Amino acid sequence: xxxxxxxxxxxxxxxxVPLAEVDSKDRSLALSRPWxxxxxxxxxxxxxxxxxxxxxxxxxxxxxxxxxxxxRFEAARRLGLPSIPGLVLASRNLLKLFxxxxxxxxxxxxxxxxxxxxxxxxLKYRFNVPEKRLIExxxxxxxxxxxxxTLRLHLDLAVLxxxxxxALERGLENETALRLxxxxxxxxxxxxxxxxSFQLGKNRQKKLVEMLDEILAAASxxxxxxxxxVWRELGCAALENRADLTPADRWKRILALLRQARYPALSxxxxxxxxxxxxLKLPPPVRLQAPRYFEGSSLEIxxxxxxxxxxxxxxxxxxxxxxxxxWEELFRLL
Amino acid sequence: xxxxxxxxxxxxxxxxxxVITRNVLGNLPMAQVEWIDEAGQMVDxxxxxxxxxxxxxxSLVLARHxxxxxxxxxxxxxxxGRRNVCCNYFVVNFASNCHMECSYCYLQAYLNLPxxxxxxxxxxxxxxxxxxxxxxxxxHYRVGTGELADSLALDSLTGYSxxxxxxxxxxxxxxxxxxxxxxxxxxxLQLDHRGRTVVSWSxxxxxxxxxxxxxxxxxxxxxxxxxxxxxxxxxxxxxFDPLIHYPEWEKDYRxxxxxxxxxxxPRSVPWVSLGALRMPPRLKALVRERFPRSGxxxxxxxxxxxxxxxxxxxxxxxxxxxxxxxxxxxxPQTRIYSCMENTDVWQKVFQSQQPPSEVELGDSLLQLx
Numbered sequence: 001x002x003x004x005x006x007x008x009x010x011x012x013x014x015x016x017v018p019l020a021e022v023d024s025k026d027r028s029l030a031l032s033r034p035w036x037x038x039x040x041x042x043x044x045x046x047x048x049x050x051x052x053x054x055x056x057x058x059x060x061x062x063x064x065x066x067x068x069x070x071x072r073f074e075a076a077r078r079l080g081l082p083s084i085p086g087l088v089l090a091s092r093n094l095l096k097l098f099x100x101x102x103x104x105x106x107x108x109x110x111x112x113x114x115x116x117x118x119x120x121x122x123l124k125y126r127f128n129v130p131e132k133r134l135i136e137x138x139x140x141x142x143x144x145x146x147x148x149x150t151l152r153l154h155l156d157l158a159v160l161x162x163x164x165x166x167a168l169e170r171g172l173e174n175e176t177a178l179r180l181x182x183x184x185x186x187x188x189x190x191x192x193x194x195x196x197s198f199q200l201g202k203n204r205q206k207k208l209v210e211m212l213d214e215i216l217a218a219a220s221x222x223x224x225x226x227x228x229x230v231w232r233e234l235g236c237a238a239l240e241n242r243a244d245l246t247p248a249d250r251w252k253r254i255l256a257l258l259r260q261a262r263y264p265a266l267s268x269x270x271x272x273x274x275x276x277x278x279x280l281k282l283p284p285p286v287r288l289q290a291p292r293y294f295e296g297s298s299l300e301i302x303x304x305x306x307x308x309x310x311x312x313x314x315x316x317x318x319x320x321x322x323x324x325x326x327w328e329e330l331f332r333l334l
Numbered sequence: 335x336x337x338x339x340x341x342x343x344x345x346x347x348x349x350x351x352x353v354i355t356r357n358v359l360g361n362l363p364m365a366q367v368e369w370i371d372e373a374g375q376m377v378d379x380x381x382x383x384x385x386x387x388x389x390x391x392x393s394l395v396l397a398r399h400x401x402x403x404x405x406x407x408x409x410x411x412x413x414x415g416r417r418n419v420c421c422n423y424f425v426v427n428f429a430s431n432c433h434m435e436c437s438y439c440y441l442q443a444y445l446n447l448p449x450x451x452x453x454x455x456x457x458x459x460x461x462x463x464x465x466x467x468x469x470x471x472x473x474h475y476r477v478g479t480g481e482l483a484d485s486l487a488l489d490s491l492t493g494y495s496x497x498x499x500x501x502x503x504x505x506x507x508x509x510x511x512x513x514x515x516x517x518x519x520x521x522x523l524q525l526d527h528r529g530r531t532v533v534s535w536s537x538x539x540x541x542x543x544x545x546x547x548x549x550x551x552x553x554x555x556x557x558x559x560x561x562x563x564x565x566x567x568x569x570x571x572x573x574f575d576p577l578i579h580y581p582e583w584e585k586d587y588r589x590x591x592x593x594x595x596x597x598x599x600p601r602s603v604p605w606v607s608l609g610a611l612r613m614p615p616r617l618k619a620l621v622r623e624r625f626p627r628s629g630x631x632x633x634x635x636x637x638x639x640x641x642x643x644x645x646x647x648x649x650x651x652x653x654x655x656x657x658x659x660x661x662x663x664x665x666p667q668t669r670i671y672s673c674m675e676n677t678d679v680w681q682k683v684f685q686s687q688q689p690p691s692e693v694e695l696g697d698s699l700l701q702l703x
Contacts, residue, residue, distance in 0.1 A: 213622075218632045263634050266646050293636045294647050297678045334678075 011090030014053060016083045019076060022056065023063035028126060029098050030070040031105060031115040035166060037074045045075045053085040055101055057094075064088065068101030095127045106142065113157060113174060114165055116142045120151065121158035153178070161185075167192040176205040186227040187216065194240075198251045211258045234261055269294060273333055276326045283317050285310075290334070297334050335516045335551035338433040338488055340394035340450065342366045346373045348398040349454035355396050357493040358452070365394075373397035373451070380448050387624070390448030391433050399453035403427060403462050407481065409674050418640065419680045419689040421607075421671055422696025423476050426463070428453055428494055429483035434515060435548040437625040438576055441482065443617040452492055460501050467508045474700045477502075480513030480534075487516040495521045503528040509703055513573065517551040517559035523566045529703055532604070533563045534571035537594070539586035542578050546628060553590075557597055564602040569703055574661075575609035575673055577653050579633055579645055584656065591660040600665035604702035608657050608683075609673040610650040611635070612642045639676060647679065654683040669702060671695060 054069030066073050067089065076084050091097055102119055105111060111119070123129040123138060131151065139146045144154070156178050160168070163185075164177045172180075172195055180188045191212065195205050219230050231237050236254050239245075245253070260267040270290075277288055289300040301318075305311045321327070343365045349355050350369075359367065370376070373395055380390060407423035429452045431445055453459070467475060479485040479498070489495045495512065502510040503526055511532045512522075522533065538546070540553040551559065564570050572594060577587070595603070611630060613621070618631045635643040644650060658670050672680055680689040690698070
């Protein structure tokens with residue numbers, strides 16, 4: 001008996017389905033993961049019950065398969081509800097049912113990267129939809145760029161380990177997650193911890209992972225050390241937990257330690273430059289700058305002045321210190 | 335050197351009659367051969383197939399080069415518009431890609447077509463060079479074939495060296511340079527080169543060859559090949575490029591220089607070049623991915639003015655300066671120049687006010703032959 005007035009599938013029936021009759025292990029059509037259940041949905045269902053029926057279909061083993069509504073099902077399971085309202089679909093065309101569910105999901109809200117990724121992966125590997133069709137038809141449908149690279153990215157995101165997928169939801173960038181996916185778990189874990197706790201943007205994430213990766217690769221050439229050991233030896237672990245510093249200061253100092261470990265010669269050079277510059281005691285309006293990474297043969301000196309008398313004073317001051325040994329050494333650093 | 339044995343040879347019909355095609359097919363009787371109308375179709379094929387770099391190299395394409403072979407070496411011009419000190423070199427791309435696997439090789443990140451390609455229309459190549467050299471008799475040309483491929487690694491298959499060496503023997507205003515990491519010199523030894531072909535080796539200490547220059551000839555094989563060519567009267571050149579910085583680099587490179595000049599008579603070595611490791615940033619990521627055991631990307635490589643990553647300046651100034659001193663001590667008459675470095679570093683290494691102009695440097699090298 002078809003009770004749902006708008007259901008496009010003939011033979012659909014609205015029923016209260018005991019939870020025990022639903023195959024909780026079959027998540028083959030799911031777009032979301034169990035951990036993606038929002039507390040607000042859980043609270044709503046606890047107060048008001050499930051207001052919108054799930055879409056289910058009978059399986060040959062006598063159980064029901066969830067087609068759409070995996071989060072509601074997860075909430076019901078956690079709340080220990082005895083049954084759920086379900087629209088039981090008679091159609092055996094699983095692809096059609098999946099596409100209807102996808103349509104319902106994407107029109108009701110914006111799907112996350114991971115949900116898009118799961119949808120594309122299901123279409124490709126469960127329903128054998130050719131790549132050309134995925135690119136030309138489904139990427140635009142999901143508001144994604146219509147190219148092979150985007151498809152590849154999402155297919156890879158769909159198989160990331162849970163920990164990285166969870167970090168993705170909290171600010172880890174897609175490219176960073178993929179780069180981390182091939183690395184050991186302790187490395188993934190350290191990077192995710194730093195990225196999330198310091199709320200690093202895309203470029204900083206990239207830089208952090210690259211530097212840490214290279215520092216650890218260099219360390220492992222000497223003797224095998226765990227990621228956390230190297231982190232402690234660098235002095236970063238102590239800084240990470242310094243409560244007397246702001247997060248921005250902590251990050252700045254950690255970055256300086258990482259740079260020192262990754263680029264020791266440059267760091268020593270820069271430190272000597274800073275020492276000499278400080279020893280010059282330049283007047284505050286005068287700025288002295290070395291070329292980037294010391295690539296170049298000239299120092300840049302700039303100043304900000306408001307009147308001719310001030311300029312005259314600064315010029316005399318610069319002339320007075322121009323013969324100092326510090327200047328000689330500063331030029332030799334180039 | 336690990337010899338190249340392609341699984342499949344694609345032959346463009348336009349080069350069916352070329353001597354190079356005949357040589358290759360004659361030397362590879364067991365290879366599967368497919369005739370194709372146009373090599374351009376291989377680009378689409380590679381995009382669809384998307385093979386790994388190593389896999390793609392198992393296919394050899396013999397094709398007609400449709401455009402100009404002869405070009406100025408691009409080393410002096412950079413993406414950012416900065417000019418490096420240059421040596422007025424010209425290149426002829428008779429082939430593209432290399433079956434050897436140097437971890438730092440820029441071809442990995444540079445070539446559109448991942449297959450091994452040999453441009454078999456050698457007659458067109460020689461016609462073009464003949465026109466250039468004859469129409470500018472007062473200009474001097476140093477021409478290399480090793481920009482997009484190793485000059486000699488496939489020579490036992492293609493026999494490309496013979497027509498080139500014999501052609502350059504007929505000109506006094508041009509010289510040919512074969513640049514290689516192979517020991518494939520057998521075809522050269524009986525040719526009448528008249529001193530117009532230079533055979534050069536890109537060379538590194540044995541530890542670097544073993545760790546980073548996979549499938550190439552060993553240091554000993556390269557030096558033995560250089561001895562043979564020297565005995566056959568060829569001028570011999572060494573490119574200490576890329577110089578690699580690692581804890582024992584000083585000891586290893588100093589021994590390298592000493593051994594080379596003990597075994598190759600200094601009078602046979604008109605010039606050598608020096609260049610420290612450099613790479614575009616995207617190559618660094620590729621090296622990490624393809625050669626995870628390579629230590630090269632872990633060096634102190636920093637962005638420089640031309641967009642490439644190079645060792646921190648004081649490191650490369652030290653390396654180049656010390657190499658210059660060791661080479662000068664071993665062979666005072668050998669001219670030394672630096673490849674793809676900026677004026678600032680050149681001045682520090684060669685302790686000069688201004689580096690020579692491109693033409694001055696190029697002509698001065700050619701006069702040494």
